[in-house]
Amino acid sequence: MxxxxxxxxxxxxxxxxxxxxxxxxxxxxxxxxxxRAEGICLYLRDEPSLQFDYxxxxxxxxxxxxxxxxxxxxxxxxxxxKIVLKTVCSKEDxxxxxxxxxxxxxxxxxxEAFDMFxxxxxxxxxLRRILLPDDWEGYPLRKDYxxxxxxxxxxxxx
Amino acid sequence: xDQSRPLPTNYVTQPDRVITSRGKTxxxxxxxxxxxxxxxxxxxxxxxxxxxxxxxxxxxxPHIGYLHRCFEKHAEHMTNYQQVIPYADRMDYVASxxxxxxxxxxxERMMKIEVPERVEYIRVxxxxxxxxxxxxxxxxxxxxxxxxxxxxxxxxxxREKILxxxxxxxxxxxxxxxxxxxxxxxxxxxxxxxxxxxxxxYFKPKIKEFNDLLTYNEIFIKRTANVGVLPGDVAINYxxxxxxxxxxxxxxxxxxDDPYAVYDKFDWEVQVGKGEVGTVGDxxxxxxxxxxxxxxxxxxxxxxxxxxxEGNVQSAVPKRIRPEAGEIYIRTETPRGELGFFIMSDGSxxxxxxxxxxxxxxxxxxxxxxxxxxxxxxxxxxxxSVDIVLGEVDR
Numbered sequence: 432m433x434x435x436x437x438x439x440x441x442x443x444x445x446x447x448x449x450x451x452x453x454x455x456x457x458x459x460x461x462x463x464x465x466x467r468a469e470g471i472c473l474y475l476r477d478e479p480s481l482q483f484d485y486x487x488x489x490x491x492x493x494x495x496x497x498x499x500x501x502x503x504x505x506x507x508x509x510x511x512x513k514i515v516l517k518t519v520c521s522k523e524d525x526x527x528x529x530x531x532x533x534x535x536x537x538x539x540x541x542x543e544a545f546d547m548f549x550x551x552x553x554x555x556x557x558l559r560r561i562l563l564p565d566d567w568e569g570y571p572l573r574k575d576y577x578x579x580x581x582x583x584x585x586x587x588x589x
Numbered sequence: 590x591d592q593s594r595p596l597p598t599n600y601v602t603q604p605d606r607v608i609t610s611r612g613k614t615x616x617x618x619x620x621x622x623x624x625x626x627x628x629x630x631x632x633x634x635x636x637x638x639x640x641x642x643x644x645x646x647x648x649x650x651p652h653i654g655y656l657h658r659c660f661e662k663h664a665e666h667m668t669n670y671q672q673v674i675p676y677a678d679r680m681d682y683v684a685s686x687x688x689x690x691x692x693x694x695x696x697e698r699m700m701k702i703e704v705p706e707r708v709e710y711i712r713v714x715x716x717x718x719x720x721x722x723x724x725x726x727x728x729x730x731x732x733x734x735x736x737x738x739x740x741x742x743x744x745x746x747x748r749e750k751i752l753x754x755x756x757x758x759x760x761x762x763x764x765x766x767x768x769x770x771x772x773x774x775x776x777x778x779x780x781x782x783x784x785x786x787x788x789x790x791y792f793k794p795k796i797k798e799f800n801d802l803l804t805y806n807e808i809f810i811k812r813t814a815n816v817g818v819l820p821g822d823v824a825i826n827y828x829x830x831x832x833x834x835x836x837x838x839x840x841x842x843x844x845x846d847d848p849y850a851v852y853d854k855f856d857w858e859v860q861v862g863k864g865e866v867g868t869v870g871d872x873x874x875x876x877x878x879x880x881x882x883x884x885x886x887x888x889x890x891x892x893x894x895x896x897x898x899e900g901n902v903q904s905a906v907p908k909r910i911r912p913e914a915g916e917i918y919i920r921t922e923t924p925r926g927e928l929g930f931f932i933m934s935d936g937s938x939x940x941x942x943x944x945x946x947x948x949x950x951x952x953x954x955x956x957x958x959x960x961x962x963x964x965x966x967x968x969x970x971x972x973x974s975v976d977i978v979l980g981e982v983d984r
Contacts, residue, residue: 457698458918484825488918490931490944502931504918508825508841515918536828539954547661557611562654562983571662572942 432480432512434459440481445471460502460515468518468528469554475505475514476533482507483514486534491544493574499525499548520550522573529555547572609640611650619647626655630734630969633979635953637972641965649960649968651953656983664943670696670770670910673943678764680945681981683726686719686755687923689768694849695919695930696770699912707900708772709851714785714893715755715767716850717886721792722751723924724879727976731876732803734973735812740803747795750788757781771906782894789887789894796884804880813876814867817959817971821870827955830948831926832882833975836862836875843922855892857885872974879976911938925949925976947981 434454438461442449448467453460463471475483483505490502503516518527529552531538541552542561549570552558560567568579578587606614609621625636634655640648660680664673677692678685690712697704729744752762757778759767767774803809819829824837834841842859844852860881862874914936920929926948933942952975960971 456915458916486828487920487927488929488931488944488946490942490946492933492942492944495935495941502916504929504931508839511846534828535823535826535958536951536954539950559610560654562657562659564654571659572665 432510434514437461437481437512437514440478441471441474444474458504458513458515460517462517462519465518465520465527468516469530469533471516472503472530472533475516480510482509484508486530486536486540487513489530489537489540489544491548491550491572493548493572494519497522497574499550499573501527501544501550503530522549525550526553527551528553531555546570549573609648609650610638610652611648613640613648624968626652631972632730632977633982635972635977635979635982637956637968639960639965639968644964644966646960646963646965646968649957651956653950653953653979653982656979658984660945660984661943664940667939669938670912670940673940674769675764675766677945678766679980680947680984681923681925681928681949681978682763683978684719684723684924685764686715686768687723687921687928689765690716690850691919691921691923691928692930693768693770694921695917695932696910696912698919699915699917699932699934700770700907700910702771702905702907704771704905705900705902706851706898708902708905710893710897711773711777711902712768713850713852713855714890714897715758717889717893718751718754718785720886720924721883722748724883725751727924728799728803728876728879731973731976732809734969735809737803737806737809740799743795743799743802747792750791754781754785754788757784769906770910772904773902776902782897785890785894789891793884793887796880800880804877810866810873812967812970813872813974816867816872816967817963817974818868819870819955819959823955823958824870827951827958829926829952829955831922831924831952832875832878833926833948833952833955835860836878836974837870838862838864838874843920843927847920849919849921851893852889854896855889857888860885872970875974875976909938911936920946923948925978925981926952945981945984947984949975949977949979950982950984953977953982 438452448464451462475481485506485508487504487506492500494500498519498521500519506513520527544550546560608614619640619642622639625631626634636652638650663676667673674689677688680688725744725748729741732740756762759765819837821837821839824834840861860878866873912934916933918931920927929946931944932940935941
């Protein structure tokens with residue numbers, strides 16, 4: 432299925448939850464509303480003509496305007512097509528619906544995005560830090576991150 | 590307890606339930622034990638928090654991050670893209686060539702660089718040699734997990750010959766920095782093709798020897814068949830890849846299904862698990878997929894060595910790497926599965942954001958699913974069959 436057909440299907444199904452799209456780039460993307468993410472993901476996975484059963488990658492990002500975002504790279508093993516989804520949230524209200532009920536792999540990827548960017552995934556069953564210690568302060572991959580001076584009495588920038 | 594005697598003053602009453610770090614309340618008949626981070630069967634610094642009911646695993650919670658050094662932050666702080674490659678080397682440190690290859694491909698795709706055919710061929714040869722070397726480590730150490738020490742020595746003897754080939758090519762034996770954006774650091778040295786052909790001829794009978802020694806050993810089959818069964822649909826849902834996915838009977842290989850480099854020019858077959866001695870998707874299936882992939886890799890190397898064209902391996906190396914603003918996700922098939930790099934560029938000389946999607950990280954996330962209900966003695970076999978490299982899980 433071409434990206435245009437995927438976009439048309441999503442627009443007719445979800446209407447105003449599809450915010451923006453760019454299809455004339457190497458990897459076409461569709462921006463979706465952060466509070467409708469789970470429903471859209473479920474539709475993408477279960478609709479027989481789409482069947483995006485394979486979540487290749489889920490990345491947290493900080494955009495150049497200071498907002499946070501999540502990028503989903505989807506592909507279908509059956510139909511062999513791909514699409515990129517994007518969601519955006521602000522640093523003051525970093526909430527995005529979790530996709531971990533749709534794809535099991537999203538569980539750890541979302542924990543990583545929470546760990547590194549502080550994005551809170553609503554509906555995630557087990558949102559804890561994954562790579563950093565539980566008592567670490569701050570979110571290292573944010574552009575304004577400052578390393579804490581002491582961690583448990585150990586000087587950090589040694 | 591004998592009620593007639595008073596309790597000692599320092600006696601602590603046991604609670605009737607406790608809470609695991611996942612927030613689950615368990616009865617105290619179940620026991621929580623830690624496996625790792627310093628345990629010979631975790632293949633690195635992995636800690637598993639295991640809830641057991643007698644000998645049966647109720648839940649296995651992986652705790653990772655002991656090797657974390659934030660590759661992604663490092664990458665953002667480099668002054669150019671070429672400097673990221675040595676860091677990518679150190680992610681999956683038993684398959685460094687494949688990491689370099691993936692990162693170089695991603696940047697080349699952003700810059701729209703066409704690399705010379707000779708470079709593509711050499712990259713495929715290196716990637717496949719590295720795949721054999723990596724599988725030899727995986728299979729050898731898997732034998733140790735089952736208590737078989739000899740196959741490990743045989744595997745490392747053969748891996749040594751591959752490392753020798755890498756050493757004459759670029760001087761390094763483990764972390765190469767060989768595949769550059771747009772080309773290679775060195776051309777092949779004189780005599781490489783002959784030595785590599787010699788290795789292929791030497792190695793093919795060794796696979797049969799290995800199978801006789803370990804794969805079809807009755808004890809080994811008893812330890813791995815019907816153990817840790819991962820159904821195909823669960824494997825896809827958890828985005829497993831590589832031998833983990835193919836072992837579950839899913840016919841999917843990025844070298845064929847999302848081709849990159851020059852893999853479409855060679856004649857080889859994707860290997861899938863068929864449940865020959867047990868169930869499709871058990872530990873033995875993942876093991877045999879790795880063994881058979883080595884045979885296919887030898888096939889690819891022989892074809893590539895025969896068809897390698899002439900050319901200059903540095904003619905397409907850019908003087909300055911400044912991709913235009915944009916983003917790309919490129920995925921390649923490493924020995925462990927799908928290694929993807931998501932790169933965002935803001936038009937400057939260093940990446941704005943790099944996300945590495947490591948196959949071992951994703952494959953490990955399915956462990957609680959397949960460990961649940963298994964015997965505790967089988968857990969080492971299940972963890973070993975996932976073939977994790979903690980350098981890449983933690984990045």
